[in-house]
Amino acid sequence: MIALLCGQGALPSAIAAASAEPPLVCALEGFEPDGLDIDLSFRLETMGTLIATLKQRGISEVCLAGVIRRPQIDPSKIDAATFPLVPVFQKALMAGDDGALRAVMSVLEHSGLTVRAAHEIAPDLLLQPGCATAAKPSDADQKDAARAADIIMALAPTDVGQACVVYKGQALAIETVFGTDWMLQSLTQRPDAGGGVLYKAPKLGQDRRADMPTIGPDTVTAAVAAGLSGIAIEAGGVIVLDRDRVIAECDRLGLFLTVLERAS
Numbered sequence: 001m002i003a004l005l006c007g008q009g010a011l012p013s014a015i016a017a018a019s020a021e022p023p024l025v026c027a028l029e030g031f032e033p034d035g036l037d038i039d040l041s042f043r044l045e046t047m048g049t050l051i052a053t054l055k056q057r058g059i060s061e062v063c064l065a066g067v068i069r070r071p072q073i074d075p076s077k078i079d080a081a082t083f084p085l086v087p088v089f090q091k092a093l094m095a096g097d098d099g100a101l102r103a104v105m106s107v108l109e110h111s112g113l114t115v116r117a118a119h120e121i122a123p124d125l126l127l128q129p130g131c132a133t134a135a136k137p138s139d140a141d142q143k144d145a146a147r148a149a150d151i152i153m154a155l156a157p158t159d160v161g162q163a164c165v166v167y168k169g170q171a172l173a174i175e176t177v178f179g180t181d182w183m184l185q186s187l188t189q190r191p192d193a194g195g196g197v198l199y200k201a202p203k204l205g206q207d208r209r210a211d212m213p214t215i216g217p218d219t220v221t222a223a224v225a226a227g228l229s230g231i232a233i234e235a236g237g238v239i240v241l242d243r244d245r246v247i248a249e250c251d252r253l254g255l256f257l258t259v260l261e262r263a264s
Contacts, residue, residue, distance in 0.1 A: 002116065003059045006033040007066030010241050011118060011214060015065050018122030024059060026050065031068045044089060045074060048081030051111045061114045063121060064101070064210040067179075101210045117209040118239060125243075127259045129235040132247050135256040137230055141197050144169065145232035145260060148199030156204035162213040165228065167196030180219065187226035194227030201234035201262070208237065216241035220249040220257075230256030237262070 003024040006012040012033035016023055026040040027033060042050040054062070078086060088103055105115045119125050131137065137145065148166040151174070155161070161175030165187060172190070173183045180200070200213045215231065215238060223231055231250070233240075240246055250257045 001058050002061040002063060002121070003054050004036075005062055005064050006036070006038075007031040007068035008033060009067045009214075010034050010216065011239065012036055012065045014125065014241055015063060015118050015122050018124065023063070024054070024057065026054075028068055031066065033066050043074075043077060044082075045077040046079050046082055047089075047107070048083070048085055049079050051108065051113070052081055054113065055111070059113065061116050062108055063116045063118060064105070065118050102207055105207065105210060115209050118212060119208075125239045125241070126236060127233070127238075127240050127243065127257075129259045129261055131256060131258045133230075133250045133255065133257045135230065135250065135254055137197070137232070137256045137258050140168070141229055141232075141256070144197040145199050145258070147171075148197060148232070149201060149234070149260070149262070152199065152201050153204050156206075159203065162203060163198060163200040165196050165198050165226070167192075172196055180213075180215075181222055184219075184222040184226045184228075187228075190227060192227075194229075196226075196228050197230055197232050198223050198226075198228055199232045200238050202237040212237065212239050214239040214241060215246065217245050217249055220246055220253065220255060223255060224253050228255070230258065232258050232260055235259045235261050 003026055004012050004015060006025060006027045008031045013035040016036060024039050025036050026042055027038045029041050029043050032038060085107055088107055108115055144166040147169050148164050151164050151171055163175040163180045165172045173187055175183045200215060202208055202213060215233065247257065
């Protein structure tokens, strides 16, 4: 039996819909997912109690899914079952995003729970390599996508972000803690005539069981507003929510969506 440890957004619902059996939905307080009834609500201060409850209910596997921002820890709310985990959480909160997720997954695994990736449960969330749309990237677009991939790889040790926009070989924007939507919004007032490629990929060495980069219909809308020519994602490394609608919207708006193998 599996539990979803959820944050905000549509990803938890997509995983639940694809699961072989209904998962136990556990939502981090203040970061409830879209379109799912919540079975358990929890805080980081009560993580130890949550783990004990999951095991009592026969849960053997967990999947981390959805968007969260690092919550403030209230020491007065730390319960007895979670107190032994405090040093781990303190270290995690001082680490980058990937380090924090690795720490949480380590706690879960040391408790006897198996951490599964979203795309293991719902493989259709990943697209096969190739261009999925009627519009195709030009030679210049392909060069911009390759340049963007190099930038994301170079930034990996800094744990900054999983996306950037490149046009004519120049980085127009790089994703930060505020996310892809905010990055694209920053380009809506760009002073040139438009163009460029949004590229998304996991960080080099990232544990792909959590925090996989994601695109959806809203990404397509935002890319058009930013004046881009298309979207490129890494094969096997980016979740596509509502894939049929994403492709249809790209076709309607004249954007390309291409899925690229990571260069060796």
